[in-house]
Amino acid sequence: MELLTILVSGLLGLIVPLGLVIDSTAENVIRSQLATVEQLQVRVDNAPTHQLLQGKVESIRIAGRSLQLKQQNIRIAVLELETDEIELDPSSFRQKLPKIKRPLQAGVRLVLNQEDINKLLQSPEFLSRLQKFNIGGSSESDSSPVYNFINPRVEILANNRLIFQVELQEENQEKKLAIKVESGLSVVTGSQFQLINPVVLVDGEEFPPQFLNNVVNNINQRLDLRNLEGDGLQVRILKLDMKPKKLEIAAFLRIEPSSKFLETRRS
Numbered sequence: 108m109e110l111l112t113i114l115v116s117g118l119l120g121l122i123v124p125l126g127l128v129i130d131s132t133a134e135n136v137i138r139s140q141l142a143t144v145e146q147l148q149v150r151v152d153n154a155p156t157h158q159l160l161q162g163k164v165e166s167i168r169i170a171g172r173s174l175q176l177k178q179q180n181i182r183i184a185v186l187e188l189e190t191d192e193i194e195l196d197p198s199s200f201r202q203k204l205p206k207i208k209r210p211l212q213a214g215v216r217l218v219l220n221q222e223d224i225n226k227l228l229q230s231p232e233f234l235s236r237l238q239k240f241n242i243g244g245s246s247e248s249d250s251s252p253v254y255n256f257i258n259p260r261v262e263i264l265a266n267n268r269l270i271f272q273v274e275l276q277e278e279n280q281e282k283k284l285a286i287k288v289e290s291g292l293s294v295v296t297g298s299q300f301q302l303i304n305p306v307v308l309v310d311g312e313e314f315p316p317q318f319l320n321n322v323v324n325n326i327n328q329r330l331d332l333r334n335l336e337g338d339g340l341q342v343r344i345l346k347l348d349m350k351p352k353k354l355e356i357a358a359f360l361r362i363e364p365s366s367k368f369l370e371t372r373r374s
Contacts, residue, residue, distance in 0.1 A: 152164070181224075214359055
């Protein structure tokens, strides 16, 4: 879910600022949001003139390959995105990020390569987020040991299975614990990722099954995309396809005008 949140927040910057523009202008705006791009095509279906003046655009379609988002440690191998009608507040056109008057809806298809996912996992930003899962103490007054996650990486297998590996190191200690998780991954009712039949090894020893269920249940709860709805973002997964070294996701997005994701990008 963390990866999907990063991608969604990055994509918002590609959609909303376009406003009343033609295809070539829209493409230039999007290119300005990217560090590198191999291929990019943009089509803006404009509404009649009187509707354009009211801030309405029929739809925007984006297709690109090998897109590196600025300020995000992720490269998207394939991006296909198409919005429904967009209605902006005309009084906000001069703002950095114009306001939408009604929910913005879009369909998106993403293909991510294993190599690029691992670059994201090993970025300082992701490692910082990963530390929130710290199983040790978090304050100076807590005598419990503090652990750091090191070198997280994933191997994408066939049939929607993956292997996730990470090292766990107690602060100020040299010894590391090697953690390996092999699991299936599925989507329930379009809104919740779930680990299927996971096997966890700690330094080559299988993690006790009596403790594993609690850990898996906690992870599955964190992978519930309905957690985003309170922030004005609805995500429904339409397709999840994992092949060796490649991940494909197709999803429906609905962003409310009051979404915190939009407010973050305005700041």
